[in-house]
Amino acid sequence: MVVSLPLVFNAPRRGMPPRHLADLDSAERREVVKELGLPGFRADQLARQYYGRLEADAEKMTDLPAAVRDQVGSELFPVLLTPVKHLACDGGETRKTLWKANDGTLLESVLMRYPDRATLCISSQAGCGMACPFCATGQAGLQRNLSTAEIVDQVRAAAAALRDGEVAGGPGRLSNVVFMGMGEPLANYKRVVAAVRRITSPAPDGLGLSQRSVTVSTVGLAPAIRKLADEDLSVTLAVSLHTPDDELRDTLVPVNNRWSVAEVLKAARYYADKTGRRVSIEYAMIRDVNDQPWRADLLGKKLRKALGALVHVNLIPLNPTPGSEWDASPKPVEKEFVRRVLAQGVSCTVRDTRGQEIAAACGQLAAEN
Numbered sequence: 001m002v003v004s005l006p007l008v009f010n011a012p013r014r015g016m017p018p019r020h021l022a023d024l025d026s027a028e029r030r031e032v033v034k035e036l037g038l039p040g041f042r043a044d045q046l047a048r049q050y051y052g053r054l055e056a057d058a059e060k061m062t063d064l065p066a067a068v069r070d071q072v073g074s075e076l077f078p079v080l081l082t083p084v085k086h087l088a089c090d091g092g093e094t095r096k097t098l099w100k101a102n103d104g105t106l107l108e109s110v111l112m113r114y115p116d117r118a119t120l121c122i123s124s125q126a127g128c129g130m131a132c133p134f135c136a137t138g139q140a141g142l143q144r145n146l147s148t149a150e151i152v153d154q155v156r157a158a159a160a161a162l163r164d165g166e167v168a169g170g171p172g173r174l175s176n177v178v179f180m181g182m183g184e185p186l187a188n189y190k191r192v193v194a195a196v197r198r199i200t201s202p203a204p205d206g207l208g209l210s211q212r213s214v215t216v217s218t219v220g221l222a223p224a225i226r227k228l229a230d231e232d233l234s235v236t237l238a239v240s241l242h243t244p245d246d247e248l249r250d251t252l253v254p255v256n257n258r259w260s261v262a263e264v265l266k267a268a269r270y271y272a273d274k275t276g277r278r279v280s281i282e283y284a285m286i287r288d289v290n291d292q293p294w295r296a297d298l299l300g301k302k303l304r305k306a307l308g309a310l311v312h313v314n315l316i317p318l319n320p321t322p323g324s325e326w327d328a329s330p331k332p333v334e335k336e337f338v339r340r341v342l343a344q345g346v347s348c349t350v351r352d353t354r355g356q357e358i359a360a361a362c363g364q365l366a367a368e369n
């Protein structure tokens with residue numbers, strides 16, 4: 001569908017940043033280029049600059065006549081994100097960036113380099129309205145949704161940083177993207193799905209990552225999980241369950257009061273059946289809160305019944321926020337938890353935690369600022 005967009009002056013949209021090329025699908029892009037009075041071929045040329053060469057500055061697009069670079073810059077390439085700081089740890093192979101959007105909103109992304117892949121964790125909202133009590137982002141509440149382009153530009157910037165050798169380990173390629181930074185991705189549904197399409201479409205319409213290398217996480221917005229299943233995408237779905245029983249989940253993940261564990265698992269099954277993809281269950285291990293052996297047994301049983309072999313449990317040692325009453329489970333407790341989930345026939349591993357020294361749990365850096 002071609003939508004009409006304000007063309008003469010690219011003003012900030014109400015509560016949102018100004019329009020950017022990455023907000024537009026290919027039909028919209030062509031329409032805008034036409035209305036700017038440029039020949040049609042410029043639409044794909046600009047997209048190749050942005051998605052292919054990872055260039056976001058119109059002044060550096062040398063295949064564009066110098067006379068139109070200014071106009072193209074202000075209409076299609078406003079600066080959306082400015083780095084406030086980069087923090088590195090794990091020998092430089094983990095790099096967290098705090099970004100400032102053009103209305104002053106802070107958000108963050110984390111790039112993690114492994115021997116076989118480079119994964120970027122991105123934010124989909126500034127802040128988060130889901131109010132999980134153990135999470136730094138949840139404490140500050142939701143500021144606003146990010147635009148599609150603000151989401152995509154985190155990925156473009158990381159891909160460019162890797163290509164240009166700015167991350168320890170020499171020049172490389174971004175291989176994976178996880179929507180596990182600030183925000184509940186499915187609460188910003190339309191923009192997140194559009195961003196997934198830009199991240200995974202082949203050139204010139206997108207950055208060309210494989211859909212299977214993209215993970216969308218959710219605390220369990222069941223209707224949105226079903227909707228995502230019907231999008232004809234094959235991204236991995238990660239459900240932050242954190243406990244298998246409604247009683248505790250009602251407080252740990254307040255949205256559980258709306259959609260219970262059973263409803264979330266039913267929606268996850270629908271997703272697995274529709275996409276053929278194994279669902280990832282995220283479980284933050286919190287000392288003496290959700291790490292009891294009986295909860296491991298119950299988790300294993302419920303998941304086996306609801307999802308059969310189409311599930312994998314990721315245990316995440318909690319990264320405690322300064323001054324918080326929440327703490328990570330001791331290692332022996334974690335080990336026993338894994339053993340019990342496996343004993344139920346459900347695959348289960350402990351996630352490698354990167355970035356402990358740089359406050360890499362979602363929202364911690366922005367919260368400190």
Ligand code: SF4
Pocket residue numbers: 128129130131132135136137138139181182183184219362
């Ligand atoms: S854990 Fe995730 S969903 Fe919950 S408040 Fe934090 S960012 Fe939001």
